[in-house]
Amino acid sequence: MYKEPWVIHGRGFSNRIGGKLLVHCFIMMFLGFCGGFVWLVHLADNVFHILPLPRIEVFVPDQGELLRNAHVGTMMNAMYVMAIVLLSPRLNFSALQAKWVYYAAIATLWGNMIGYSTAVYAPERGLQPIGDWPNLVSYATFYTAVVGVVTFSGICLFNAIRVARNK
DSSP, X not given: OOOOOSEETTTEEOHHHHHHXXXXXXXXXXXXXXXXXXXXXXXXXXXXXOTTSOOXXXXXXXXXXXXXXXXXXXXXXXXXXXXXXXXHHHHTOOHHHHHHHHHHHHHHHXXXXXXXXXXXXXXXXXXXXXXXXXXXXXXXXXXXXXXXXXXXXXXXXXXXXXXXXXX
């Protein structure tokens, strides 16, 4: 049975691995657009009205900043990971580094999306490990995302320095 390589020398992530990571990114972009739609309803004073449809009152939590974060934060994380996929040929990952970047990026994407979404309902905004379950979920997923982004950003920085030194 043929096993797909993680990286192809001089080309970065293999097509399958890079493609799978991009699927996660585009799912996050879609969910970020959904978060933006909810934020838009909040900005319109809980009214959804697109002509010729009738005006519909929709309850949205009065957490404008957190709703914006669920939109912008999710999409920014997706774009960051997309940039890493596109830069992978320049960063010359080893197979082991590619695995770490792949899994850490997925943990970052999903951790931030879940954290941003649950923080809207968490009195502590997921900033401390106390309180009710939305806050604990938000805290735990943000924590996972931070570990993930530090991991894959560190690997990328290490490889960028190595490439800059021409080694």
